[in-house]
Amino acid sequence: MMRTLKMSLPVAATAAVLALTACGGSPSASTEDRGSPTKSIKVVAAEYSSSTSPYWQQVAKDFTAKTGVKVELQVIGWNDIHQQVSTMVQTNQLPDVLNLDSFSQYAADDLLWPAPDIETQALRDNLPENLRTSGSYKGKEFGIPLVGSDSALFYNPAIFKQAGLTNPPASLDELQSDALAVSKLPGKVGFALSLSPEAPHIDFSTFMFNMGGSYMADGKWAINSQQNVKALEFLKGLTEKKATEVNPGKTGRVEGSWQLFEAGTAAMTIGQGGLADRLEKSGTPYKVAPFPAAPGVTPTSLGVADYIMAFKKPGNQDAVKQFLDLAFSDKNYTKFIETEGLLPVTSGAQAALAQKPKFGPYIEALKSAKFAPVGEENWDKVLGAMKNSLGLAVQGQDPQKVLDDIQAVATSS
Amino acid sequence: MGWLGLAGWLGPSVVLILVVVVYPLIETVRSSFQSFSLTGAVKGSAGWDNYRTIIENPAFPRVIVNTVVWVVLGVVLTTLVSLPLAQLMSKEFWGNRFLRIALIVPWATSVVMSAIGFRWILNYYYGVLNPLLMRLHVIAAPVDWLGSDRTIRWVMIGVVAFVSLPFTCFALLSGLRTISDDVLEAAAIDGAGRWQSYRHIVLPLLRGPLTVTVLLNSIWIFNSFPIVYVLNKSNPGYLSDTSTTFMYKVAFLTERDVGAGAAMSVLNVIVIGVGVALYVRRSRME
């Protein structure tokens, strides 16, 4: 405070002049006074691919041009972003806007603006209800979905042919026998499975949901349910029978299972739009099929939404609101979605892209996809526990015990 | 000279050590008795709960065993390779200078970079070690060096010995220099064989430098973080972690429990304290 007082008149005057010249069309000045409006906002976003940064830079540019408020932008890789954000939180260097795959821990510490306070009416109307409410913590919305994704089975028809197979597997038994058939070919891998600490929950959930399992039952955590254990045992079996790559427990996605598929080594893997982009670039033959389900289970895919949230700081509410409005504007948002190969969460972008073959089926599937319980207070801990231990189940530990341990984390206070 | 005058000479160093070493030590101990929320806010006093949490962690015994194996074998391997290597370096021969330069490289290179290099070389699918060993018929099929619990710990011990070699060799070499050629010649005249003169004359004279390098290497390898962090990064669980990476993961990565991480840190500092005490007992201060 003392420092600002000492800033003496001439400096303040210069600042005012600069502010005037900087923003020709002055911001629709805040009518309510909630602390003086901020001069700059800090935006922290997770990196999906090399086109993530350009998108946020464009949004920041539009935003600064419109409001005169500067943007300090940080785009951080998935391996580090959780730790780095908790550093920011502990040191009170809170971002104003944050894009991450979890939000409940911040909502629990009462650090976030409720979503309705930072959404313009136009944005609110643009979000389909099922996606919008997925960002709730204790019945109140805090996370605004930014992107969705769902997974599908990717297979390499050329390798399938070599192994004497024609169609993608229609059941889990077929998936296993097809993978075994491919693994008998020299230097080939049947199914590239990713259970390393990078993101093991994606592959696991895909099998789990399609074998009738779920994270929660009747509003309570049920990670060690019978179906879930069976799903993990199935993965353990795949590994032990050598239907997978050498060690799925230490294989990540982007530099692991996907790279094996891209290099033409693996015949099947669980992928998303991002993988399709890589395959287009490398020219690897691939086809996409719905994931097979166990008898009596409706095939589904794991829907994942990443969220955008805003931290409560005095004076930042209006800036954040406008920033989000620009982030979701049809011009910026549609382009972002198209280059990332992720799925749009706004009705507008969904409708605009529904006709494109690259998006249509995925957008349709997103409507019936199952989501992980990201709004639960303990979700972040559960995710950490899954990352650290799911892979152990294919490295000799008992799947039942692995899931019991995760359940214990989930139900701890 | 008065205290004030002395403060001018020593003051800055004392202040810096207080701020960067002593205070964080106190803060670590304090944190180990507090409980924290997931986002890092202090929730209140935890009593001994953090210590209980860390010791009752099912991975704790495994981590302790890993650490002991890692330090003991790391030091033994380093010493066993360094002794003959230092002996070799003490000789005059064509190429001696080249050997010294080659030994400087792993010393000067950051351990992080060396570890990243090994991570790539040992990669199951793309690394060059497997094809090389297969061509030499050492192994029949590729080995998943970093993914298998059986191999990764030996690999990590090998890498830590690799980066500890240079210091140890140079330290032993400077010890060898102090042994005069007369002593060795006298022994040769007495008819002592090469091994015998080494065993009975050189080794006893090397006892001083040897103890020092063993103690220092023990402390350094115990503290070494980047090798395990980089080589073990893709593996789930704590099967191959040592006490420092375990502490770091618990505090910042997996459980994100700062209190339990602090408790583990305190245990680590106690172990280092024992090492330092041993070292100081050997040192001749004045």
Next chain:
Amino acid sequence: MAARTTGRATIGGTAVAVVLLSPYLVMLFTSLKPASELSLTPGRLLPQDWRFDNYVTMWQAAPVARYMLNSLVVASSSTLLVLLIAVPAAYASARFAFPGRRLYLFAMLVVQMLAPVALIVGLYREFASFRALDNLGSLVVINTAFNLAFAIWLLRGFILTIPASLEEAAWIDGCSRQRALLLVVLPVIRPGLVTVAVYAFIAAWNEFIVALTLITTEAKKPLQVGLTQFIGKDEVEWQHLFATSLVAIVPVVVLFLLVEKHLVGGLTAGSVK
């Protein structure tokens, strides 16, 4: 006989040298490969298509120039601070008899044994409470403190070898103690100063865990941390990663060669004469 043993020593020495260098040679060859050759199975040692321009494109692959600049700033500032603080401290602990001298030197020895990793939780919380996380200045201060002990012990050893009579002559000529230190002592202990400077620089240049924990902003990351984050990004550009590493390694190795003689003495402070 003598010629034969030297011949054997040459062969043995060269073989060991090649083994010691081999990881870095693999890094070198990898740094010269095009991206498409990186996912070949089984791996190959030599590039089929040599890409020397990787050393040009690496500067765009990540903010490498920025990382290097950050490392340079941190390492040189902390080197300067180490010298400024260690010289008077080493001099005083060598020349003045004062109560607590043993304790002081003992404390420095303990500090040299402690690595930042042992105190990382405390350092983190302390700098958090100072609002000094994510700050290059914090890295400078921490690096300085942890390299100070080595510097004081090494310089003290050098100063003890200077006969006091040399300085006393200067005092008689009317020099103050401080001036005598500057004019008489410093020139004599120059090799020690160079060793300390190089060691402090390299230690700070190579420091990893403090930077990993304290720095969050991409633009403030030093090289060591920036590099590990190549791993696990969308696609790992190993060729650029290794090109960058080698560019960072070469100057450090050259510096190290200059001072290797004195390093052992400093690192084994207090126990080897």
